[in-house]
Amino acid sequence: MSAQLGSEELDVGEALERDGFCGPLDAGASREKCTELARSICEGIENREMHPLYGRFSVRDWHLINSDFLELLTGPKVLDAVSLVLGDRYKMWRSKIFHKSPGEGPLGWHQEWGAFNGEEIGNDRPALIPAPARRDSAWNVTVWMPLTDVTPDMGPMRFARGSHKRRFPIRMGPLAETEFYVDPFTEVTSKDALIRRVKTDSLCIDIHTAHYFDDVSLDALSFEELRELVEAKLREEQGAITLDFHESEHEIVSMPMSAGQFVIFTERCMHGSSANTSAFPRIGINARFTFDDTQVYPFRHSKVPIDGSNLDISLHRTVLIPGWEDASDGASITLADLKAG
Numbered sequence: 001m002s003a004q005l006g007s008e009e010l011d012v013g014e015a016l017e018r019d020g021f022c023g024p025l026d027a028g029a030s031r032e033k034c035t036e037l038a039r040s041i042c043e044g045i046e047n048r049e050m051h052p053l054y055g056r057f058s059v060r061d062w063h064l065i066n067s068d069f070l071e072l073l074t075g076p077k078v079l080d081a082v083s084l085v086l087g088d089r090y091k092m093w094r095s096k097i098f099h100k101s102p103g104e105g106p107l108g109w110h111q112e113w114g115a116f117n118g119e120e121i122g123n124d125r126p127a128l129i130p131a132p133a134r135r136d137s138a139w140n141v142t143v144w145m146p147l148t149d150v151t152p153d154m155g156p157m158r159f160a161r162g163s164h165k166r167r168f169p170i171r172m173g174p175l176a177e178t179e180f181y182v183d184p185f186t187e188v189t190s191k192d193a194l195i196r197r198v199k200t201d202s203l204c205i206d207i208h209t210a211h212y213f214d215d216v217s218l219d220a221l222s223f224e225e226l227r228e229l230v231e232a233k234l235r236e237e238q239g240a241i242t243l244d245f246h247e248s249e250h251e252i253v254s255m256p257m258s259a260g261q262f263v264i265f266t267e268r269c270m271h272g273s274s275a276n277t278s279a280f281p282r283i284g285i286n287a288r289f290t291f292d293d294t295q296v297y298p299f300r301h302s303k304v305p306i307d308g309s310n311l312d313i314s315l316h317r318t319v320l321i322p323g324w325e326d327a328s329d330g331a332s333i334t335l336a337d338l339k340a341g
């Protein structure tokens with residue numbers, strides 16, 4: 001996959017061009033590191049741990065906090081693959097945890113076509129603006145890595161081969177019908193837990209719920225009554241629903257993987273994951289990379305530095321992988337500096 005390995009070099013670039021994705025590839029990551037990180041991620045999710053940069057629970061950007069997280073996603077084999085697609089001047093601007101609980105359903109088919117504006121939860125705050133010369137082609141590439149082995153029954157990633165060549169339309173609809181929605185009440189079964197999660201915006205990932213109980217007299221209402229109230233509020237939230245995409249018309253590639261392997265794909269490729277019917281959590285992490293001259297969070301210096309995921313990104317930094325000067329927004333740190341703490 002590295003520059004010296006001629007044929008594999010071509011494979012990654014060609015596969016992305018032809019199929020929209022390439023994998024599974026070997027990251028050369030240590031299984032122990034993966035298992036250790038998976039364990040700490042599970043704990044953090046269970047406790048709804050507050051993200052130090054964002055001041056609330058979030059599954060985003062733990063690579064800026066946890067060096068194991070950063071190392072796994074920026075190992076030499078991962079970066080070699082990314083350079084084969086983006087060249088040698090790029091930055092990592094986002095990461096995310098994808099924790100799929102036992103029994104959790106599929107994550108629906110979606111494309112992330114370029115702006116990463118939070119449309120999946122009904123927002124429109126563009127996170128990326130590419131340099132003008134790059135606007136006709138994709139300007140983001142994603143690496144997804146499981147931290148546990150993902151067998152076919154654990155909700156592996158799925159890709160529709162070649163679907164990156166067409167942008168499928170979306171419409172906004174009730175959150176519960178959208179591609180990313182996970183019913184929070186499979187996990188939340190007590191009044192205390194419900195109140196805590198609603199008030200700390202940690203009930204549904206990225207959804208701002210802290211105001212739901214303003215003017216509600218919590219003591220007077222039962223769990224069931226509060227649940228109904230929350231469900232009614234959630235019905236008012238909107239999110240993106242993919243249209244015109246029919247699985248049967250595409251070649252679907254389901255990708256079981258071993259811990260520490262990775263798949264690289266363009267955000268334009270239609271993807272999702274199937275249900276986790278196993279008794280084990282499926283834990284994946286992803287990293288998103290863009291060219292060094294892409295503006296990341298163009299509104300970061302405005303009065304409202306809130307992104308499409310309802311996060312205050314004032315303290316966010318992009319990570320310049322090869323150590324170039326940032327060509328866009330000045331809010332970056334080099335990989336070497338970040339590793340040095």
Ligand SMILES: O=C(O)CCC(=O)C(=O)O
Pocket residue numbers: 098107142144157271272273284286
């Ligand atoms: O982990 C999953 O199930 C989905 C991941 C995904 O959609 C992404 O990495 O863009």
Ligand SMILES: [Fe+2]
Pocket residue numbers: 110112271
């Ligand atoms: Fe996705």
